[in-house]
Amino acid sequence: MPIERYIFLAIALFCIGIAGVLIRRNAIIVFMCIELMLNAVNLLLVAFSKMHHLKATAANATAGIEGQLFVFFIMVVAAAEVSVGLAIIVMMYRNVHSVDINFLNRLKH
Amino acid sequence: MHIYLLQAVTQNPDSSYWYLPVGLQLLFAIAFVGLMMGVTHLLGPSRKTADKLSNFESGIESVGNARQPMAVKYFLVAILFVLFDVEVIFFYPYAVNFKSLGWEGFLAVMMFVGFFLCGFIYIIKKGALKWED
Amino acid sequence: MSNEQLLALLPFMVLAGASIVVILMIAARLSHTAIQVAGFLMLCFTVLAMGYVRDILPQEILPLFIIDGFAALYTGVIIFSVGVVGLLSYIYFEEREENPKEYYILLFLATLGAAVLTISRHFVSLFLGLEILSVSLYALIAYLRNRNNAIESGLKYLILAALTSAFLLLGMALFYMETGSMEFNAIGQKLAGSDPGVLFKLGLALMVVAIGFKLALVPFHLWAADVYQGAPAPVTAFIATASKVGVFAVLMRFSLAVNLQQSEFLLNVFSGIAIASMILGNILALRQQNIKRLLAYSSIAHLGYLIVAFLPGTREGIEASVFYLFAYAITILSAFGIVTILSTRMKDAEDLSVYRGLFWRKPLLAAVLAVSLFSLAGIPLTAGFFAKFIVLLTGANYNLWLPVIVLVLTSVIGLYYYLRIISTLFASAPAAEPRHKPLHPFFHFVTYATLFVLMVMICVLGVFPGPAIEGIRQFLMIR
Numbered sequence: 001m002p003i004e005r006y007i008f009l010a011i012a013l014f015c016i017g018i019a020g021v022l023i024r025r026n027a028i029i030v031f032m033c034i035e036l037m038l039n040a041v042n043l044l045l046v047a048f049s050k051m052h053h054l055k056a057t058a059a060n061a062t063a064g065i066e067g068q069l070f071v072f073f074i075m076v077v078a079a080a081e082v083s084v085g086l087a088i089i090v091m092m093y094r095n096v097h098s099v100d101i102n103f104l105n106r107l108k109h
Numbered sequence: 110m111h112i113y114l115l116q117a118v119t120q121n122p123d124s125s126y127w128y129l130p131v132g133l134q135l136l137f138a139i140a141f142v143g144l145m146m147g148v149t150h151l152l153g154p155s156r157k158t159a160d161k162l163s164n165f166e167s168g169i170e171s172v173g174n175a176r177q178p179m180a181v182k183y184f185l186v187a188i189l190f191v192l193f194d195v196e197v198i199f200f201y202p203y204a205v206n207f208k209s210l211g212w213e214g215f216l217a218v219m220m221f222v223g224f225f226l227c228g229f230i231y232i233i234k235k236g237a238l239k240w241e242d
Numbered sequence: 243m244s245n246e247q248l249l250a251l252l253p254f255m256v257l258a259g260a261s262i263v264v265i266l267m268i269a270a271r272l273s274h275t276a277i278q279v280a281g282f283l284m285l286c287f288t289v290l291a292m293g294y295v296r297d298i299l300p301q302e303i304l305p306l307f308i309i310d311g312f313a314a315l316y317t318g319v320i321i322f323s324v325g326v327v328g329l330l331s332y333i334y335f336e337e338r339e340e341n342p343k344e345y346y347i348l349l350f351l352a353t354l355g356a357a358v359l360t361i362s363r364h365f366v367s368l369f370l371g372l373e374i375l376s377v378s379l380y381a382l383i384a385y386l387r388n389r390n391n392a393i394e395s396g397l398k399y400l401i402l403a404a405l406t407s408a409f410l411l412l413g414m415a416l417f418y419m420e421t422g423s424m425e426f427n428a429i430g431q432k433l434a435g436s437d438p439g440v441l442f443k444l445g446l447a448l449m450v451v452a453i454g455f456k457l458a459l460v461p462f463h464l465w466a467a468d469v470y471q472g473a474p475a476p477v478t479a480f481i482a483t484a485s486k487v488g489v490f491a492v493l494m495r496f497s498l499a500v501n502l503q504q505s506e507f508l509l510n511v512f513s514g515i516a517i518a519s520m521i522l523g524n525i526l527a528l529r530q531q532n533i534k535r536l537l538a539y540s541s542i543a544h545l546g547y548l549i550v551a552f553l554p555g556t557r558e559g560i561e562a563s564v565f566y567l568f569a570y571a572i573t574i575l576s577a578f579g580i581v582t583i584l585s586t587r588m589k590d591a592e593d594l595s596v597y598r599g600l601f602w603r604k605p606l607l608a609a610v611l612a613v614s615l616f617s618l619a620g621i622p623l624t625a626g627f628f629a630k631f632i633v634l635l636t637g638a639n640y641n642l643w644l645p646v647i648v649l650v651l652t653s654v655i656g657l658y659y660y661l662r663i664i665s666t667l668f669a670s671a672p673a674a675e676p677r678h679k680p681l682h683p684f685f686h687f688v689t690y691a692t693l694f695v696l697m698v699m700i701c702v703l704g705v706f707p708g709p710a711i712e713g714i715r716q717f718l719m720i721r
Contacts, residue, residue: 007419007441014412021405030401037408044415052422066424067415070366072198074411077373079195081404083188084380088396090184091387101401104394107468227262234269 006047013040027089027099031082038078042071185237196225250301250309253291253317254357260284261350268343278332281346285325292318299720305425306367307358311720315564316360316491319571323483324353326575329692330582331476332685337587338386338474345385352378352480356488363499365414365424368492372410372456375485376403382480383473395472402455402465410452416445426499433500450511456489459549460518463542467526470538475590478534479578482541483571490545490567494552494560503555513553513645519546520645520652527659534592536659537577540618543656544570547649551633554640557718562632564714569617569625569703576614576696580607583689600667606690608667610697617700619660620653625703632711 013036020033049067056063089099096103203210203218210217232238263284267277292314300310328349335342355375362368380403384396418424420442421432454462470478502508523543530536548570551562584591584600584607591597601608617626630653637646703710 010415014408017408018405021401027397027401031404034401034404034408037405038411041408041411041415044412045418048415048419051419056422064422066366067418069202070369070414070424072202073366073370075198076195077370077377077407079191080377081373081380081400081407083192084377085400085404086184086188088380088384088393088400091384092393092397095390095393101397104398107391107394107398107471224262227265231265231269234271 003047003051006044010040010044010047013037013043025100025102027092027101028086030101031085031089035078035082038074042074045071045074182240189232189237193225193229246298247301247303250295250298251303251307252295253288254354254361256284256288256291257350257354257357260288261347261354264343264346264350268347274332274336274342277343277346278328281328281350282325284350285321285328288321292321302363306364307361308363309361311717312495312560313361313491314720315714315717316487316567317357319487319564319568320353320356320360320484322568323487323571323575324349324480326579326692326696327476327480327484329688330479330575330579333682333689334474334476334582334585336682336685345382348378348382348385349480352382353484356484359488360491360495362492363426363495365418368496369407369411369414371488371492373407375488376407376456379403379477379481379485382477383469385477386474389472391472392474393472395469398472399465399469406452406455406462409448413445413448413452416441416448420445426496430500446508450515453489453493454515457486457493457545458538458542459515459545460522460542461515463519463523466542467535467538470541471532471534471592475534475578475582475585478537479575479582482537482574482578486541486545487567487571490548490552490563494563497552497555501555503553509553512549513642516546516549516553516645517648519543519549520648524652524655524659528655530659531594532592533581533594533597533663534590536663537574540656540660541574543652544574544618546652547630547633550637550642550645550649553642553645554636556636556640558636558639560718561711561714562629562636564718565707565711566629566633568710569629569700572696572699572703573614573617573624573626576610576693576700577618579689579693579696580611580614583607583693594663594666597663597666598669602670606694610693612664612667613697613700615660615664617704619657623701623704625700625707628704628707 017033017035017037017040020036021030024030024033045067049064051064052067053064092103093099199221200218203214206214260281264277264281267280295309296314299314300308302308328346331345331349335345339345352375355371355373355378358367358371358374362371380396380400383399384392386392414424417429420438421429423429423432451462455465458466469481473481497503520543523539523541523546527536527539527543530539548563548566551559551566553559581591584596597611600611613624617624620627620630630649634646634649637649
């Protein structure tokens with residue numbers, strides 16, 4: 001498949017994620033949308049890695065390896081982000097009994 | 110030293126023939142879900158009476174909703190599970206290249222496990238995995 | 243990896259080890275005091291290790307890291323700030339939290355993240371450093387979990403920072419598509435002389451957004467005031483210093499590698515951001531009654547000044563930026579130190595009314611705060627003045643007239659609100675509140691001594707900046 005299709009798919013997923021973050025008011029769903037964005041980037045990185053591998057495989061047997069390595073790290077970091085994020089959301093629920101981000105409006109000058 | 114990550118078939122990448130495994134997997138997933146639901150429906154005993162469907166609270170009329178939020182303990186364990194579960198993906202590349210990485214790789218993985226163990230000791234000592242207070 | 247390369251990483255390994263040591267100490271149920279002392283010792287070890295490995299620098303650890311004089315300088319500023327933040331934290335968290343110990347794990351992890359940023363020369367290490375820094379910051383900001391404000395600012399920072407991380411990643415992926423590499427130098431070589439496509443430009447824009455967010459530059463500054471206000475005062479000090487130093491260091495290294503300053507368009511973008519930050523930061527600070535928010539806006543303006551030193555992209559620019567960051571770190575740390583000390587059990591000392599007549603009640607604290615505000619305003623004989631002066635000089639040498647003129651004009655605006663706080667300090671005192679005996683006399687003494695030393699440093703750097711600049715120059719030779 002040509003690389004453009006991967007790019008279109010990834011950008012579409014990324015935009016869905018952005019739209020979700022901007023529109024939805026539930027903190028957990030906002031979080032899921034951010035995960036969607038990260039996974040769109042993962043898809044893109046793997047596709048590019050494959051592309052560079054095919055392009056330069058004659059000169060360098062490990063060409064394009066960085067993209068796939070990066071994906072592993074992004075996955076782990078995303079998990080760490082989620083666990084800290086969920087912990088904060090639970091604390092918010094305990095304090096205001098809601099996970100609606102419209103309640104985050106008390107800090108004002 | 111060659112390091113292999115994900116291997117995909119490179120010849121004929123455009124042929125729709127290569128989507129066959131994906132389709133098969135999809136079929137299997139659907140069939141598995143259908144089978145499980147059907148079998149439990151058939152095998153499980155089902156005798157429905159009005160008394161049996163009502164809530165039972167030691168003979169007293171039931172009060173309130175049974176669907177209370179889960180205890181926070183469960184949530185903590187779930188979060189810890191996510192962390193420890195995802196770290197396993199670092200073992201995957203190591204397992205694939207186990208031989209070529211040799212002792213140096215083994216040492217590095219042992220170090221990683223060691224750091225992880227420190228975190229595990231910490232959560233055990235903190236009592237994060239204790240269910241009963 | 244050769245022995246010398248391993249040795250060069252020693253300071254960072256000590257830093258990483260520090261968080262493990264603290265974890266195990268908590269597991270062994272040691273007291274807060276023991277952990278504080280051990281943490282301080284680990285920081286001292288880090289500094290010693292940095293001194294020890296100085297002679298074998300520069301070392302390149304392919305493909306992720308490069309440890310040179312540039313990295314050593316920025317790491318030094320980070321370690322210094324964290325040391326001060328750690329000293330300030332003891333009393334603050336001892337009074338407020340039933341379990342103040344995990345704070346030190348998070349603090350060390352965040353420091354490690356910022357330090358990794360200074361030595362990274364590859365997208366993977368950049369991303370990992372940035373995320374270690376921000377994930378620990380989420381938890382640090384929301385650390386006082388009984389306060390609504392802390393949770394709110396923590397969640398705000400969490401959502402926005404995770405969003406910008408996704409932007410940064412997409413930017414990196416598009417860079418990778420264009421160049422097929424993730425090393426800064428290789429990217430620079432591939433880009434030289436080629437005309438990149440539209441997707442690459444999109445990636446560049448996304449990365450500018452992400453870096454602008456992390457540095458709280460206008461127009462990506464919206465989180466700054468809320469997070470500064472909601473976070474515990476020592477954590478705010480950390481955000482204002484160490485995290486920004488790390489991100490700025492990696493921005494500098496990346497732009498030097500890809501010759502970012504050679505592009506007319508990007509230069510205009512960054513000077514636009516700098517000008518907007520200077521103007522808006524100072525104007526928004528004018529009417530603030532909350533000192534934490536005021537310092538947040540002032541830090542936006544200061545990062546704008548700093549970007550002026552970034553614009554030339556030469557050795558003079560780096561020198562000026564390191565000196566500026568050092569002076570800024572000392573100054574803002576002493577200001578937040580005062581906020582930390584004056585905070586009560588229930589509430590941080592953020593209202594301006596708390597500071598009314600402070601001079602008549604606690605002259606030493608008032609003096610430290612006044613000196614640090616003078617330095618922020620850039621009054622002569624303080625470190626802030628000289629830092630601004632070299633930034634101006636570098637800007638003028640490279641004919642960046644518009645940013646330089648804006649810098650001078652906005653500094654004058656800034657003078658107004660800094661002087662307003664200082665006049666509050668000397669206003670007639672309200673009835674003195676009952677003095678309660680400090681709980682930890684030794685740590686109170688240490689905190690006061692730290693603040694005093696910071697004040698002296700501000701003055702010394704303002705009067706005799708020569709040795710400091712000479713030292714910076716010598717470190718930058720190591721490359």
